[in-house]
Amino acid sequence: MKKFNTSPISGMQEFLPSTQAIFDQIKAKIGRVYHCHGFQHIETPTIDRNEILFAKAGGDTEKQIYRVIKTDESADASTEALRFDHTVPLARYIVEHESNISFPFRVTQIGRNFRGERSQKGRFREFYQCDVDVIGRNDLSITYDAQVIYTFYEALRSFVKVPIKIRINNRKFLNGILEALELSDKSADIYSIIDHSEKVPAEKTTEALKEIGLSEENVVKITTLINAHGTYQNIESLGFDNEGLKELKTVYSELESLGIADSVEIDLKIVRGLDYYTGTVFEGLLPDYPAVGSIGGGGRYDNLASNYTDQKFPGVGASIGLSRLFYILQENNLIDETTVKPIDTAIIPLGEASRKAAYDLAAKLRESGKIVDVILADRKLGDLMKHAVEIAKEGIVVGENEVKSGNYQVKDFSTSENKPLKF
């Protein structure tokens, strides 16, 4: 009888080993792509000072921060909290270690972050984020924006087996247009309307733009921008020109050089973290699964660590929210969960006299790279075999005869066929 509720607390992802193995494989694939693309791995502590974590946060994020207290501390005395993303600890890390870092610094963090938000389907309170960032000192070439998008795309492609689309935009482009139209004072409202435009009918967007006082002419211009998407050439033909357009051009042409322009679309609806990004912004989508929405993204920030130092560290980064993405892929049957068995070979020694031979055999198989379990429970052979079939791809029974002859039979559990063991 259970004495407690033993389910994990809500908003946590907890897997059986077979699913965990798939999750681990995906995490390793992302890590491998990031690594091959020259991003150096670091880990920052899960717990940091309030003054570090709260300096950047604000609004909803601040409300979601988990503070930590020792049992004998009062909550008011709490000076530390759990990180809610990788970017804030990265900013602290860069300022702390900058004299030991050679810039531009390609850096990756893969780990768990925490937000105490109300848990809902596909939203987790403890979640894996897989980040890459390039950080410059004083300046950072715009071509790195394309590098980060490329790495982000390749990482997704390593485990997402359906088409992926990357939508990109540049915040300076729209900012420049709003400035030229003398609409800068309304920019927050306009961004919010643009951000929502995908989720509402076109009339609603037109109405909303009128409501905040835009002229007929400007409503037409903004809705034209909202609907504009495609290649750089499509966007250029709109007839606006500014610094943001030049950056878009560079990034797009770099992505052509990198060979992924076919999977990239410029889309002026892409806004993302308003107070955060200052130039390029982008996000990933699965065109065949429109309901899924963004599967990760990122962008350029002019100054990573402005809260902690007067030095300038411009950066560009991307993040894959792996916990949420894994959940989405599961929900859409895009992960084959049936095929993975955690153990390659289960060895079943029959009685004490066979154990040493079983151990030697296990060591030999492990040396050849196999994952081997030696099953030692004091049960009937039938029960041991049932356990072996449950966990392993193949089984070897080690009895007196086998030990004497040195001839072992490997049973393939998927076909029930036996064949002699060969090294």
Place this chain on the structure above:
Amino acid sequence: MKKFNTSPISGMQEFLPSTQAIFDQIKAKIGRVYHCHGFQHIETPTIDRNEILFAKAGGDTEKQIYRVIKTDESADASTEALRFDHTVPLARYIVEHESNISFPFRVTQIGRNFRGERSQKGRFREFYQCDVDVIGRNDLSITYDAQVIYTFYEALRSFVKVPIKIRINNRKFLNGILEALELSDKSADIYSIIDHSEKVPAEKTTEALKEIGLSEENVVKITTLINAHGTYQNIESLGFDNEGLKELKTVYSELESLGIADSVEIDLKIVRGLDYYTGTVFEGLLPDYPAVGSIGGGGRYDNLASNYTDQKFPGVGASIGLSRLFYILQENNLIDETTVKPIDTAIIPLGEASRKAAYDLAAKLRESGKIVDVILADRKLGDLMKHAVEIAKEGIVVGENEVKSGNYQVKDFSTSENKPLKF
């Protein structure tokens, strides 16, 4: 100018990328050995219910638990905390998922745990633990104790390049002796004296045993036990016999079969977690570095989840405290931190016209398994080269001539030699 203290909070381990790479390699080696030995990986949430975490904890551990609160919650309302080890969440996991688990369950957890203790040299408040456990339902063969010790030893051996000794004991052996001597009521005191005996001169131990009221004869018996160590045969010759000795015999003879008895010593001084272990206990040591003390250990517990269920789940486990061990290895110069450069190849395109060729070259090198950084900063070649030497093992400059001819020179930064690139 820094505006904040940007050091990590005390008791946290934060590495530069070159050290992180070594740490990661060691963690991966441990994981690989665990995996090859048939242990299935799971991850439990970092945050769990107080009733789960506090059910098992007690005394010092309870005081060290970090509770978590959302910003708008009061501390009294806090119902959740950070896990302080892997065993408590594992107990919850087993009870929650037992109908989907095939027993005996070989399971591994590698992750960060948290203890809000006062930080001191080599003690961390956030630390990696690398655990293996075998859990049975109702019963679990004693031979698994040897399996776990074997896996623990092989994992350590995969990265510790100096001799390792495993000391083992059995709690039932000493318990049985104390019972036979009618000293059970003093067992807590005696265990504490035994546990401290290694750190004090022999006279102090004798004195302490007398002080708690032991007869001359019993003081001699207990000090004989304290000094006894070596092979099973050494221990057998002491003339005590009970259930614990039988278990020690089985475990020792299994370790002989597994081929590691030369690195194992029975030592009756090994006590470990008093309220926790019920049979076999063991720990790892570096005989050439006696000051280091235990580098990990574990033991047998008769009932993993007694706090959460009436079902019986006996288990045996081992844990490597990687953060502490890594610190110890660093302190004793047992880690070569100079040799690792994070990037294999740094590619330096000269000007815009060479970038596409540089990207193609990078993609080709990455396909062949290399870790490649394309350096894109707008700086002088000398500065770019300096950055390349800092981060990479070799460099390739991609200029107009190289693009035209298709002939690239690879500069080995350790020898300064150039040789033509070949795939």
